[in-house]
Amino acid sequence: MKISVLLSVLTAWAAVCSPAPWCRAQEGAAASAEATPLRRGWSENFSSRLNAVGYARYLDILDTPVNPGNIRAIPAWTYALEARPDLGWTTERLRLQVKPRAEITHRVWGQGWRDGDSETDGDAHVNGWLAQVRLADALFASYGREDLQWGPAYLVSSSNPFSQENGRHDPYLEQPGMDYAKVVVIPDSRFTATLIANTDPGRNDGFQEFRKTYALKIDYTVENFFAALIPSVREGSRPSIGAYAGWHPSDALLLYAESRYADETEKISTLAGATYTFKDGTALSGEYYHNGEGNADESILSAVGKRVGGNPGETSPYFRKHYLLLQAVKSRIWDRVHLTARWMANLDDDSSRLLGLAEWEFSDRAVLFVVGNRFCGDADTEFGSLFEWSGMAGMSFTY
């Protein structure tokens, strides 16, 4: 590991694990009467959230045509410590944010050509940043790096032309940010128009060639209903159009749908879902997703291969055509325990993934979490072709 990277990691950890000057400034707000105007301005404009996450993860890797003999060298065990400070500076007109990240990772291989190997690595990077100017109350301009996601769906954000992977299945792993220029116009409380240019892949080194993409997102919100229309175009491709909408017919029920049509491929993807919340706060969700970019008949190896070498406009994280999701969430059990159970099924090859997540807020700063996945299906199926099961346990600490 490079010395500079190690120093960056240790510095970031030191920042997270010790009371920082700006934290003391915030905590000392009560004593601000004694502070100078400069210090008061600093404490009022500066914001920080210092989060540290440590976890251990195990992947039970299968020997299948997609990963024969673990040729992809996927480690069985991963131990990680990550420092995730979010820092911000906000004034009347200007908002600056930066999300530097530092991590130390230890990996151990248990199968394949690296069987028995282990490796410790460090990394420091900026996963997100933002510079935003409020030109008027109804006009904003910004540039920055972020994981730009929207819509109500859990399975996939099918209306998103930039990245449809919404990270809902790995809630403690951060999604990589990409670089965007945005202009936001707010004519009134019902409408918002956002011009978006995805100018750089940032940290999202996907398996497809990057091309700049431009979109106009028009949001519409009225009583108990919201919707958005997202026409977009990728350089060198024909336009596509996405949309999503949600409706609260009662205080317990949310109905939603999301869709995207790509003129380049002439394929349409659609998701429909519903969430019902019981009086005790338990929420049940169901979603059906038709992936127009998917292939229901070919082997999973062939479907993956075609996607890698295929059209850059095909951005769905799934490879088959028909999917189902069922989810139950019970939050705030004794005000500090949260449970999630999620079942995703591929209706084309009869494979499925069962996810369980438990979070326990055992102090004002610390959260313990456990994530488990059970993958079911034959070796030539989407969910059954890589892992038998996986487990992750860790702790999140916030200052």
Next chain:
Amino acid sequence: MNPPSIPGKKPFRMPQTLGRWILALFLAALPASPGVAQNPDIVSMLRRADESRGNLTGIQWQVTVETAERTRTSRMTYQVKARGFDILGVNTAPPKSAGNKILMLSGNMWFYKPGLSKPVPISRRQKLMGNASYGDIAATNYAEDYLAALEGEDLLEGEPCWVLSLKTDDAKATYDTIRYWISKKRQVGVKAVYYTVSGKAFKSARMVYGHSVRIGGETRPFISEIQIFDELMTEDVTRLRLEDPRVHPMPDYIFNLNFLKQ
């Protein structure tokens, strides 16, 4: 003060309560509904009471939610901005929850916490803390959801009050039936009791007005604390303390979903 006229106790629409009470939390003043216009005296009384819980053009406060269940006490603090029924609440404490946000815009609610890829739409039924659900702190338009009738008069800790009965069959409302006490002298809502469909009281709230603000050139009492009691498990209390109210206009961008993740 003259009693409000009650022509045949004809029910009419009015601002709902409870949630709104807690909501005082993130409160806002309630617009008059067409139905309310049937009885201008009661409409005026309700409007005045509503104004003491919020403001149409915008208000900002610090809200502390504290819940005591058996031997355990939990506390959360929000910085809240409200305009009408649009509400933005930013969690400031405890540290594990800092940065969590709630946005209510035109009856739609979203929740965001740092680390999530995007805000999640949620139902008003989901639990916030203790006895309080999100519907309690971020209400919908009571005027559209409820029918009200003057039920009578009562003395509440020695203070003469009007007692109103609020009912709804609207599925979007958080509560089916509410009894609502309004102080005759101070013209503010001081108590609410919430009932199940079967008519059993399951939750109640008491409101304290320790602040004062200028409304229409007049100094008026303003909400400072809401206590929510579980009528079925009488030990549990959720208390909302509303501090440092600042009345000023809130532009549309404050309540814009596109900025919730920032």
